[in-house]
Amino acid sequence: MVKAEPVELEVGPRVVRLTSPDRVYFPAHGWTKLDLANYYLAVGDGIVRALRERPCMLHRFPSGLAGEKVHQKRLPAGAPPWVETVQVYFPRYGRTADELCVTELGAVAWAVQMATVEFHPWNSRRADVEKPDEWRIDLDPMPDAGFERVRKVAGVAKGVLDELGIVGYPKTSGGSGLHIYVRIAPEWGFGEVRRAALAFAREVERRAPEDVTTTWWRKDRDPRHVFVDFNQNARDHTIASAWSVRGVPDGTVSTPFTWSELDAIEPRDLTLATVPARFAAQGDPHASIDDVAHRLDTLLEWADRDGLPE
Structure with missing residues (x-):
């Protein structure tokens, strides 16, 4: 050859x-x-x-x-x-x-x-790598939780964000789950952001106990539940970025989408072969993500209320 x-x-x-x-x-x-x-x-x-x-x-x-x-x-x-x-x-x-x-x-x-x-x-930038400016909500389905359940949990998460006055930007993971990203003011360290993320996850679990788990050990989780993985906000934890191709046989892409698409989005259809046409037609649904940096004060108050560890 x-x-x-x-x-x-x-x-x-x-x-x-x-x-x-x-x-x-x-x-x-x-x-x-x-x-x-x-x-x-x-x-x-x-x-x-x-x-x-x-x-x-x-x-x-x-x-x-x-x-x-x-x-x-x-x-x-x-x-x-x-x-x-x-x-x-x-x-x-x-x-x-x-x-x-x-x-x-x-x-x-x-x-x-x-x-x-x-x-x-990372979820921080080089101006201060120890102060994240991105809060990541990772909806990770257990083996028996279908994608319809992930959609349902994403809707619950959006409802909580709306009540907080926070704008979340969803994307497919490139696998079986979904991610929601939120721009935050870079005023808190990784530990505080993770604690706020856990408080949020617990609230989503309270509202959808039949669908959601925050149980840390995988072996203890209900296989039908969606794990809201708050630990993705810990220091040096990373997940595939928006628009990143995944290293899987079908070349799926972690693809941003709008909330109006939640009920129709099919992650398996979003690949390195199909996403360029989508991007050309629709642009980047995350284009405005840097417009507003939200605060975590209310979530940290929830963490205090729930007695979550520092």
């Missing part, structure tokens, strides 16, 4: 050299490295908005999905000088790492050149 020549991608002011563009990353569909790069260019405004100024862990597949998966915290070697980073500290290891910090679409394209499929940003 003749090896394909590298492709030069013009990405704004940058030129990114994509080697092995014909390497198959998704064998079930024959989608290649170039297909993956073109996907990210097609949703460029959205993916940059989701990643901008955040420390970002990369899920890399140097040989495609059929090969080894690499969880990359440190910026891969060989980055051009215009690719920016942010230093983060990992107390467990007593070490620091310079992680990718996307400020432009060229950095996303370069990460794809380095075999990145998934982008997993």
Whole structure:
């Protein structure tokens, strides 16, 4: 087989050299490295908005999905000088790492050149990595909870947010669940944000006890319930960003949608092959996510009321 020549991608002011563009990353569909790069260019405004100024862990597949998966915290070697980073500290290891910090679409394209499929940003930005500006509500269904139940729980969560005067921005997870993101004022540390997230999860559980669990140990959860995973707000916990392709055979995408679409959205239909047309027609449903930064005071009062640990 003749090896394909590298492709030069013009990405704004940058030129990114994509080697092995014909390497198959998704064998079930024959989608290649170039297909993956073109996907990210097609949703460029959205993916940059989701990643901008955040420390970002990369899920890399140097040989495609059929090969080894690499969880990359440190910026891969060989980055051009215009690719920016942010230093983060990992107390467990007593070490620091310079992680990718996307400020432009060229950095996303370069990460794809380095075999990145998934982008997993922190919920804080480099101006102060210890103060999150994003609260993440992760609706994680247990094995016997169908997607209709996830939709139902998302509706309950939205009701609580509405009562709080908070705007939540939903997206598919790229798997079987849903995420709701909320911009918050970067005034609290990870522990306080996690505590507020637990208070919110408990309120959703109170309103839908037949559908929701906040039980920590998986073995103790009802398999029909949806777990509201408050711990996704803990320090150094990351989940796939909005518009990130997932490293699964069907190349599903963690796709933003509007609340009016909740009853119709089908996560399995949202892939790197289908989402670009959706983005071109609809734009980014999260385009206004940075317009308002909400406060957590009421949720922290709920946490005090419920006696939740600090």
